[in-house]
Amino acid sequence: QITLKESGPTLVKPTQSLTLTCTFSGSSLNASGVGVGWIRQPPGKALEWLALIYWDDEKRHSPSLKSRLTISKDTSKNQVVLTMTNMDPVDTATYYCARSFFLAGTGTGSTYYFDYWGQGTLVTVSS
Amino acid sequence: DIQLTQSPSFLSASVGDRVTITCRASQGISSYLAWYQQKPGKAPKLLIYAASTLQSGVPSRFSGSGSGTEFTLTISSLQPEDFATYSCQHLHSYPYSFGQGTKLEIK
Numbered sequence: 001q002i003t004l005k006e007s008g009p010t011l012v013k014p015t016q017s018l019t020l021t022c023t024f025s026g027s028s029l030n031a032s033g034v035g036v037g038w039i040r041q042p043p044g045k046a047l048e049w050l051a052l053i054y055w056d057d058e059k060r061h062s063p064s065l066k067s068r069l070t071i072s073k074d075t076s077k078n079q080v081v082l083t084m085t086n087m088d089p090v091d092t093a094t095y096y097c098a099r100s101f102f103l104a105g106t107g108t109g110s111t112y113y114f115d116y117w118g119q120g121t122l123v124t125v126s127s
Numbered sequence: 128d129i130q131l132t133q134s135p136s137f138l139s140a141s142v143g144d145r146v147t148i149t150c151r152a153s154q155g156i157s158s159y160l161a162w163y164q165q166k167p168g169k170a171p172k173l174l175i176y177a178a179s180t181l182q183s184g185v186p187s188r189f190s191g192s193g194s195g196t197e198f199t200l201t202i203s204s205l206q207p208e209d210f211a212t213y214s215c216q217h218l219h220s221y222p223y224s225f226g227q228g229t230k231l232e233i234k
Binding site: 096105108 | 128158
């Protein structure tokens, strides 16, 4: 059974950095074709894709947040870590990690989709 | 960056109704589109990928169609457990983005 679980602080102060850990089980971060992404959702708002790291250490970041984001993985612990610097109250959101896995469609559109998600962790930015 | 616009943002329907939600992309994304269902306080659940392929375990009353810039999610006969928020996501090119969501409520 594949599970992901986010962990980290629930409250951070403005200007501080946030470090979140996604612990992944039932699948290996070393396995070809596996990636883990981070997505957030401010209260009552839409989902926002943040970053993604693949088994081969390829990394992708949202351009609007790229200067503030760092994503890395520790394959020995099967964990992915997201760091976001200079936190602001507008960064208050539920942060999710999700497995990115290659899924073949019946026609075109075969690519890496987020098929398993963690439960999410609410991070509040406030002084 | 590719923008996704869903319509409607809110939808009121009854059990047994057939409903359709539309997702429009600001540029062509082939069939690199996913649909998610999200219930309050829960993580999104992948329903459909590659625009029209049903994820394993998802009831067959859900279906997706479209390619290029216009996509639809259809629920053929609403069940009580289907009342939730539905979001589309493109995976054509980075940055991947989501639609703003469609909240499906009980009439």
